[in-house]
Amino acid sequence: MLRVFRLAYVHFGCSDVSAMVHYYTEVMGLTLTEEAEGRAYLSTSFDHHNVVLSPSSAPGLKGFGLQLVPEISVRDALTALRNMGITGEMKADSLPAIPEIVRFTDLDGFEVDLFSQMEATAPGFRQQGIVPNKVGHLSLRVQDAKRSVEYYKQFGFVNTDWIESFFGFMTCNRDHHVLNFCTSDRKGMHHLAFELRDYSHLVRSMDSLSKHQIPVIWGPSRHGAGHNIATYHRDPEGNMIELFTDADVFIPELNMFEPRPWHETIPQRPRVWGTDECITRWGTGFEEALV
Ligand SMILES: [Fe+2]
Structure with missing residues (x-):
C-alpha cells in the first residue's frame, strides 16, 4: 500500500x-x-x-x-x-x-x-514575522467528504474525527489531522493551517497581524476535534489561514490521543462531533461562521 x-x-x-x-x-x-x-x-x-x-x-x-x-x-x-x-x-x-x-x-x-526526497536548504527560522513551526494541516472543500476520506486511506491516512458526516479529519503521522475534508458545493481550499509554538506565540501573532492591518476573522478559541486553539485570517488573495497551537497528538497503536486536561473523556478516542460542540469548546460566539 x-x-x-x-x-x-x-x-x-x-x-x-x-x-x-x-x-x-x-x-x-x-x-x-x-x-x-x-x-x-x-x-x-x-x-x-x-x-x-x-x-x-x-x-x-x-x-x-x-x-x-x-x-x-x-x-x-x-x-x-x-x-x-x-x-x-x-x-x-x-x-x-x-x-x-x-x-x-x-x-x-x-x-x-x-x-521521496527534497533538498534541505535549511535557511533556519527567521527573526521577524510570525515564524510558524511548520505547515500543520490543509483543509479542502470537496464534493463528498466520506468519499475523500475513503480515497485518502489508500495513501496511508487514518480517519481520526468527524464533525457530523460532512467534515472528516485524517492523519498520516501523529498530528491529529494533516488533511481534512469538508463537503461543500464550492470547490477549493477551506483553510491552510500553520502550527505555532504556544498560546503566547498565538497572541503575539495576532498583534503582528494587527500591525499589518490584517483582521482576525475568527477566534481565538479551542476546537473540539483536535482541541487546537485556533485563529483564522485571510492572506492577500483571500485564502483562509489558520494559526494554531496545542493540537492533539494521536497514538495510532492505541487508537487514542495523548491525554490532556481539557479532554472530554479519558481516553479521548476518534469520534463523531456535533457541529456546535466542535467549533468552539469555550462557548465563545463569533460573527463569522467557519463551516
Ligand atoms: Fe484547521
Whole structure:
C-alpha cells in the first residue's frame, strides 16, 4: 500500500505573486529560498519549500505535496497508483530541490505530488514575522467528504474525527489531522493551517497581524476535534489561514490521543462531533461562521 508521512508543501496560484511573497515573508515570517520562472518558493525553516506561489488567472490552491515513507520509492508509487486505477505522471526536475515526483489529480481536481526526497536548504527560522513551526494541516472543500476520506486511506491516512458526516479529519503521522475534508458545493481550499509554538506565540501573532492591518476573522478559541486553539485570517488573495497551537497528538497503536486536561473523556478516542460542540469548546460566539 502507498504510505506518506507528511504534508510537505502547498501550491497556490496567485493573481499577484509579489503581494503574496510579501505576506509570506514579512507577515508569516517564511524565507524566500528561490524565485524561478515567475514562481516563488518559501520555507518555514528546513525544507527548500513549504509554500509555492505561481502566477495564475484562477487564484487559489492548486495542489500539494506529500512525502513518501523511505521504503517506498517514487517509481513504486507510480506502480501502486496504476494498480489503484489512478493515472499518475512521473516528472523529473519539475520542481527545484525535488529530483522526481509522481503527480496525479485527486477526486476533486487538486494536483497531488508524491515524492521521496527534497533538498534541505535549511535557511533556519527567521527573526521577524510570525515564524510558524511548520505547515500543520490543509483543509479542502470537496464534493463528498466520506468519499475523500475513503480515497485518502489508500495513501496511508487514518480517519481520526468527524464533525457530523460532512467534515472528516485524517492523519498520516501523529498530528491529529494533516488533511481534512469538508463537503461543500464550492470547490477549493477551506483553510491552510500553520502550527505555532504556544498560546503566547498565538497572541503575539495576532498583534503582528494587527500591525499589518490584517483582521482576525475568527477566534481565538479551542476546537473540539483536535482541541487546537485556533485563529483564522485571510492572506492577500483571500485564502483562509489558520494559526494554531496545542493540537492533539494521536497514538495510532492505541487508537487514542495523548491525554490532556481539557479532554472530554479519558481516553479521548476518534469520534463523531456535533457541529456546535466542535467549533468552539469555550462557548465563545463569533460573527463569522467557519463551516
Ligand atoms: Fe484547521
